[in-house]
Amino acid sequence: MAVLDNRALNRATLARQLLLAPAQLDPHEAVAHLCGMQAQEPQEPFVGLWSRLSTFDPAELSHLLTRRRVVRTHLMRRTIHLLTAEDVLSWRSRHEAMLRQRVLAVYRRELADVDLDELAEAGREVLAGGEPQSQAELGKALAHRWPEPRTRALGEVLVGALIPVVQVPPRGLWRTGGAARYLPISAWLGHDVDPVTRDDAAGRGLVRRYLAAFGPAATADVRAWSGLAGLPGAVAATRDELVTFRDERGRELLDLPDAPRPDPDVPAPVRFLPAFDNALLGYDDRSRIVDDEHRGLSVAGDRVVLVDGRVAGTWRSTDGAVHISLVRSLPRRRRQDLVERGSGLASFLSEGASEQVRVS
Incomplete structure (x- = not known):
């Protein structure tokens, strides 16, 4: 099995991450290729795209947000990511268990006596009016029914795990402030999120998409990026489509056969x-x-x-x-x-x- 040293992996990463040469992509195509962009700091994706694209007008990304073609939501690792509408609909259900587990790791004691399904239904009722709500507003709206937990706990578990939501503009627009306010994905995009299928098509798609944007990589890398512990089955299901390498530590690395793996001596720009x-x-x-x-x-x-x-x-x-x-x-x-x-x-x-x- 061929061994890829750190420099070879570095050049492959730069190529997949659109950092080796300016990419001739529009912002929507770039966000899709990158499997989303981490975005808890609202202005940071603009710098990320400026660094990657041959031409980039910040107004284009703002336009994608207002046109609902990209959205801001909790997903990988329960952090806010900027994703295409298509990807959030496809991937959100696959992350459901992880999102719940991570938010409950913070608030398990406070929410020990709370029926989470009942809380989620009450949160949906508040959001059904169509008015975007902040995390704090959601918590306060339900505090009379669950007075023991802090309103912060109620609000965070709702928007961070229990209800598939997006942060609506002006949050995330170029040079525009705005508190994080939420609406259900189904209301904002006009579609419910896709359910998890028995053959875990979403998981298999995640593995392939991850490798296209980050490979060659070990299964531990896929897990670190996604936050998902339940991907071994999806990896196993795609293994016949992949090629394998070793890194300098001896770890097995998986990759797509035709993905770029540049010569390690290719110059890398600042x-x-x-x-x-x-x-x-x-x-x-x-x-x-x-x-x-x-x-x-x-x-x-x-x-x-x-x-x-x-x-x-x-x-x-x-x-x-x-x-x-x-x-x-x-x-x-x-x-x-x-x-x-x-x-x-x-x-x-x-x-x-x-x-x-x-x-x-």
């Missing part, structure tokens, strides 16, 4: 990633893209910058300038590339008003 980007979080073993000593950056909400395909520092934007803090030294040529790409990011974020980049 790329700026938003907070919680799945290019990092989408793996159990993240060593293909970040050194072990800097692994914590990916879960702390730091925005990272890739140089030669690996995390080289963090960045933030203030007062129209992009500030870069390196975690390793770079040769002059690489620093010049960093400043040049950072200037483009500063211009994007400030709509051309500034192109200041500061590196430390």
Whole structure:
């Protein structure tokens, strides 16, 4: 079985994540290819698409949200993701058990005496009026029936697990604030979510789609990305369609036969990633893209910058300038590339008003 070293895996990841060369895709196609984009910070997907697409107008993504072609909802790992409408309808039921388990891990004691099915039905009744509700508003609306749990617990279990909902605009629009307010997926999209089928077509589809966007990868990587523990059956059902490799640790890696696996020596351009980007979080073993000593950056909400395909520092934007803090030294040529790409990011974020980049 062929062995893929970390550099080979790095270049494959960059290619699948649209970070090796600018992609000739529109935002809807990109969000679909990436299996959604982590989006608990509402503005971050805009940076993620700017870093990946050859041309990107933020208004296009806002338009997709208002036209209901992409939505914001809890899904993978019970975190807010930006997904196409088609994918959320197909995948939401497959994540139901995981969503319940994770939210109850936080509020199990508070909700011990609450019938969750009864609570879900009451929440649906509140939302049936068609008026978007915040998590706090939902909790308060039901507090008279369940006075013991905190309203926070009631609201969070409703929107995070019990009722398939989306966060409606203006939440998530470009340069637009707005509290997270929810409506049922069925009301917003006009369709109920697809049920889980006996042959687990959704699970098999998830495995294939994950590998197209993240492979080659181990089953532990699929589980780390999705949060789903019940995928071995789906993996087994797709195995005959896949090819296998080993990584340097000896783990078996699965992949689609015709997926891109670039030459490890292909140059990788500087790329700026938003907070919680799945290019990092989408793996159990993240060593293909970040050194072990800097692994914590990916879960702390730091925005990272890739140089030669690996995390080289963090960045933030203030007062129209992009500030870069390196975690390793770079040769002059690489620093010049960093400043040049950072200037483009500063211009994007400030709509051309500034192109200041500061590196430390």
